[in-house]
Amino acid sequence: MSRRAEALLALLGVAALIFTAWAAPWLRFVLTVALAKGLGVLGLLLLLRAGQVSFGHAMFLALGAYTVAFAAPSVPETLVLLPAAALLAGVAGLLIGLFVVRYRDIFFGMLNLALSMVFYSVLEKFYAVTKGTDGIRVPPLTIAGLEPVRETQEWVMFGLALGLALLCALGVRAYLASPMGQALAGIKTRETRLEFLGVPARRVLLFAYVLSATMGGAAGALIAMTSRHVTPQLAYWTSSGELIFIGILGGAGSALGPFLGAAAFELVRVYAAAAVADAWQMILGGVLLAVILFAPGGLIGILSGRAQQRPAGRA
Amino acid sequence: MTVPLLSARGLRLxxxxxxxxxxxxxxxxxxxxLAIIGPNGAGKTTFINMTTGYLRPQAGAIEYEGQAILGLAPRAIVRRGIGRSFQLxxxxxxxxxxxxxxxxxxxxxxxxxxxxxLLRPGYRRDAMALLAxxxxxxxxxxxxxxxxxxARKLADIAMAVALEPRLLLMDEPTSGVAASEKMGVVETLVRVLREAGVTAVFVEHDMEVVxxxxxxxxxxSQGRILTLGPPAAVLADPAVRREVIGIEAAAAHG
Incomplete structure (x- = not known):
């Protein structure tokens, strides 16, 4: 997609989101969560560039969310909790990354899945600390020391998610165009050549992994602050699957894809759940099948008119 | 006395x-x-793989510019000035x-x-100059x-040359290249390497190129160096003609 078309699409998207959040206040919550999930998927997209799929990425979202839940009673400040959750997830990403970036393909995917399920079990079983499947309620938070009324609070969370989404999308865009981002894509096609260019491929992937975990942590924090309730479900493998689902739905061709996918996903889910309460997953499944079969470039591919020209996952 | 750029001793694998x-x-x-010739399975690529850190010999030593390089990772060896291109x-x-x-x-x-x-003006200019x-x-x-x-072979070699190596190891730079293009490809790469003062070791099956x-x-032959010398003498050696070039001629035309 050309730079201009992408900028135009981003502007239109931002305008549409703000308008929807204003015109339909009950969707403000849904859109905030969608933006947060989009942020998490944006992290996943980095790993996809290297041809690696993490089946356990939700663990970083859960880590960010639980950071907020645990720290909120003593530090109920949004502007402290959000960066703290992102930082903690980034550090966890570094520690886990040092181990998992040694592996590729199915081994990379499965190791991430295994670690995320270990984390899920810890959250579920250590009831005394985590309150198990009951989850933890997040107390009301201050924003820059103020305690806004509910509607303002909702707008602030929406604004924070939107601002962070834009910032990260721009950052990821620049990163992917940089030598580091291009080397990341090189891991997918010719890792041997990278080594013979004197470039340590594992370090290239580790950098992306830490970035991706950090974004996941921020996404989880936003979800916790918006929904005000965290449960181990956030780390369950289906949550990781949901992130991959959104990634495919939105398309990996642009940093906007994850947000487009997340918005579409959450809206389809809300309306499908309202229309056919017992079978809404079937509708989501149908949407995914249609995208894979007819628009391998995802929604972003359809919008940029290139879905037919580009194979899935290629930018 | 000239000091060797690369010195391998007693390599066994x-x-x-x-x-x-x-x-x-x-x-x-x-x-x-320096051209390396020999039948398939003689260990030519293995030598390149050992020199570039891709394989580790079970015995022996390799020195580059007087420094031992055995045991270093490929990227560390590349950073010391040894480039490589690939058969594929x-x-x-x-x-x-x-x-x-x-x-x-x-x-x-x-x-x-x-x-x-990546495509900032400086890199774009340097990359275009390299390709030119x-x-x-x-x-x-x-x-x-x-x-x-x-073109793929030349691009592969260009990427190795971009790192400004002093020694370049090329694994069959003409294999798979159409007969009509072969001499053009070799002339181009020899010209570039001579201009850059790069020492080259290349595995080759085409005796005309050699x-x-x-x-x-x-x-x-079978993991050993049968003979070593100037092309005219080596290629005229009856033993080489019988044991290697007989096979080579068939391979080059097959």
């Missing part, structure tokens, strides 16, 4: 019962073009030729700048997997 290196002693002198070109197939070249230029400078584009040296400027915007074999461009020829 066996894969099961197959001896891929059975006591290899070889000195590569600065500035020379290792290009980033989803990138354009220009991006491939620019990534190699960036690798020389260090790629760790996450916010400045190899006559590839016309295909700069083509995707690397869309090139013909001759006779025209090599300063010395090493004949490999």
């Amino acid at each position: 066996a894969f099961g019962g197959v001896k891929a290196a059975d006591g290899i002693d070889l000195d590569v002198m600065p500035g020379e073009f 070109p290792q290009l980033f197939t989803e990138h354009t030729v220009l991006e491939n070249a620019a990534l190699a230029i960036a690798a020389r400078a260090g790629i760790w700048s996450p916010l400045v584009p 040296r190899f006559g590839l400027e016309g295909v700069a915007e083509a995707r690397a997997d869309a090139l013909n074999e001759g 006779a025209r461009f090599a300063d010395r020829v090493a004949v490999w």
